[in-house]
Amino acid sequence: MEFVKDLKFDEKGLIPAVAQDAVSGEILMLAYMNEESIKQTIETGHAVYFSRSRQELWEKGATSGNIQNVVDMYVDCDRDAIVLKVNQTGNACHTNNHSCFFRKVENGKLIEIPTGLAARPGILYDVYNVIVDRVKNPKEGSYTNYLFEKGIDKMLKKVGEEAAEVIIASKNYVKSEVQYETADLLYHLSVVLVEQGLTWDDIFIELQKRYK
Template sequence: MTVQLTLEELRFDENGLIPAIVQDAVSKTVLTLAYMNKESLKMSFETKETWFWSRSRQELWHKGETSGNTQRIVSISCDCDGDALVVQVVPNGPACHTGAYSCFAGEMLGTSEERQSTTESDRFAILGELEQLIAAREAERPEGSYTTYLFEKGVDKILKKVGEEAAEVIIAAKNRSAEELRYEASDLIFHLLVLLREQKLPLDEVLTELQRRR
């Protein structure tokens, strides 16, 4: 666990609390907003799992203590004013009490035109969206989902599918079929993203490696 702060640097509010934004370290999805006090932060350091202060119950709570949906901490950092935290975690299941992967799983605000404009500004935005969707499927395991099926079967099944799709890409290329190649390449990319999620390797790290090689 990388810690980029000291307790003395932080500015707790009049109730002794500081907001903590919890983010999936792999997909970069914001999972929830919770509050910590000095004791819960100390427990988070010691156990390397998230502990918070419940404002409704007025007590410490260990995320996942009853549900099993714990969050392993990768890093904790504070903002420039020292009055807010970002906690990057590897979640073991959904973050939300509703069973959703993220507490921010609702509709994006703004008009459909604004949302479309934002998406079109990045030609690779679909990769980020797909990475987040796969992360949600792993956490929530909705019944009937093909991605759920892959995660439940485990790494051997995922590896088999990556191998099969890679072979089909080769066959499509040998057939000189652009349509077939487009379809099979999409399958390969999808299954590769599932494998990266199963291995807890962020797509960002792959992109960084490509940048380094360039």
């Protein structure tokens, strides 16, 4: 990890690190890192920071479960700041907002705009991970386990049915139904992706190739 030697840490051996949602681009939080936390982040793939108040390393989500899987790490032009592109499990902020930056300056005043867990693209990762967990740890009465027991034909039938429901809702111009049926469709597509050994990242990469 020779690049660490080129970073410009402050007098306390720290460097600011911004965590950004790898899917939506949303800024999640600001924390600090030192050489050891950077090393552990790279080795584990999970964001590890340095707590200035406790004067110790802390892995994001080690207690809450809201871990950050690091996709990429960037260093700015002056080498005195870091950006972590992460897949956030749960919420990043201790206030139970997805992002710590939920206060907006409007007309010289601070306006709070709470951010919900479900109101973000990253929810697809959460749904996907739950499906993977159901496959590894079957749960009695689980609809997901039922689909895997029935196999690919049942899964694809449900994808077709939900796609048809989206079409019907859209033709009727009922927004709430379009919203509901689209969510159903995305869930069943997630089931198929898990069954096929694909992830949402694979789909996003394919989309990125087409729209560069």
